[in-house]
Amino acid sequence: MSAEIAPQPLLQVNNIEVVYDHVILVLKGVSLQVNHGSIVALLGANGAGKSTTLKAISNLLRAERGDVTKGSITFEGRQIGKSDAPQLVRRGIIQVMEGRRCFEHLSVEEDLMTGAYTRRDGRAAIKQDLEMVFNYFPRLTTRKSTKTGYISGGEQQMVAIGRALMARPKLMLLDEPSMGLAPQLVEEIFQIIVRLNREENVSILLAEQNVNRALKVADFAYILENGRVVLDGDAETIRKNEDVREFYLGLTEIGKKSYRDVKHYRRRKRWLA
Amino acid sequence: MVDEFWFAMEVLISGLLQGFMYSLVAIGFVLIIKSSGVFNFAQGSMCLFAALGFVSFWEAGLNFWVALGLALVMMIVLAVVIERVVLRPLVARPPLILFMATIGLAFLLEGLAQALWGTQPHGLELGIPDSPLEGLPVDISQFELFAAAISLLLVLALVIFFHRTRVGRALRAVSDDHEAAMSVGISLQMMWGITWAIAGGVALVAGIMWGTRLGVQYSLTLIVLKALAVLILGGFNSITGAVVAGLIIGGSEKLVEVYLNIIFGIGGVESFFAYALAMFVLLFRPYGLFGDEIIDRV
Incomplete structure (x- = not known):
């Protein structure tokens, strides 16, 4: 809950527009900010532009022939729009990609070590952080030399987060960490995210479809629809918002409306946005 | 009887040594496939280019090692240029497009x-005689032995590099997942530059070895044809596979050639046996004997 004290946000995204392949407009002016030490949730349905927003920040867009055509992104007060992914990792921004994306022919330990690729602070410090990662994810200790292709989905998600942690980031961009995991594992992963935020002082921008779970850990939230931010506010306010309750949490005070009404209402809302 | 045994051994050993020479070429392909997923059609031309450069430097009166060093630098510069001019603009394009680019x-x-x-063929003489070693019951060419030793050293160095170093690990990460590698801060451009440079170095060694054998001339690019069979047999992304498959093909094709000729009077099998064998393996192990198996989650 540091929204009111921080003088300068850690990350500021100003009105960015993203175009894929020079023709497909995906983000139509997205602005958001992440304050030091906070967890910010980026919520929305499939295809709303959550992943694209994260990739615009970490600059992984180019690998998909995407381009930020308008707006600016600043990190710690400096423009980062022109920096490539390796530079950004060195500066302290790292993305945990959707779908875990482990290096399946590398062992768990090797995979984690790739996260330390950009670091220049010596073997001892890296070794120490490897221990730290194994402390956060004790389950991985027994899997050290197993290829990541053969471990479970939950363990892969742990490797992906642990690998990002090995880079000693200031800001972690998490893309759908709950995807395809059993509820119990989702719970475990979210607890770790909160601990990393508190104990390792990693600020977090979290893209999630699991709105309910994300709002429980977040300080602040943005709701993305169709490439635009349609709503933002601190997590509590968002959670109480009637539209959010109806559209994203499937709750309503008024009683069940017919599906047709809901659809109509959403369409109207998109028009207005 | 004893004579026959030694004769068989001689055939086998000379085949195996020849196999090392095949592997030497195949490794160049494996490196580039591993890092960028591209089948580098230009590998043979790189062998020729490297060998021609080396021979020209050497013939110009330079010291052997200086000429070798100069040729190596030339291949590294070439790798950097290829990365800049060909690979970088084509990033995230389908592999087929990259493949076409390597044909160009x-x-x-x-x-x-x-x-x-120029187009003149050059003779290349490293000073290691292609004559049999004295004092053995079988005839083993000293040059073939030397070439095998060099390939073995090269492979050992590469395996250590890939598994024990930070950059080697990063290269393996890139071969598994480009985008994820980028996400942890590995520069693809840098990795491609490095692999093409290593592949250029390997091409130089292969070019010199085969150039000594066949003369440095344009048909040198055809040595990749046998390497193709080696690749299919060993798996496109395994260095170990390239070596073992090279040995299997080298050894078996000589034995088959000699004994089919002796027993049935059929000749000329050597020229196509490797491909037949590779095709047969393809039926049972599509990713080769040592290729990365496809990890499928069900």
């Missing part, structure tokens, strides 16, 4: 070699 590259390199060094 192959002809470009051959043309460039012709323009720089």
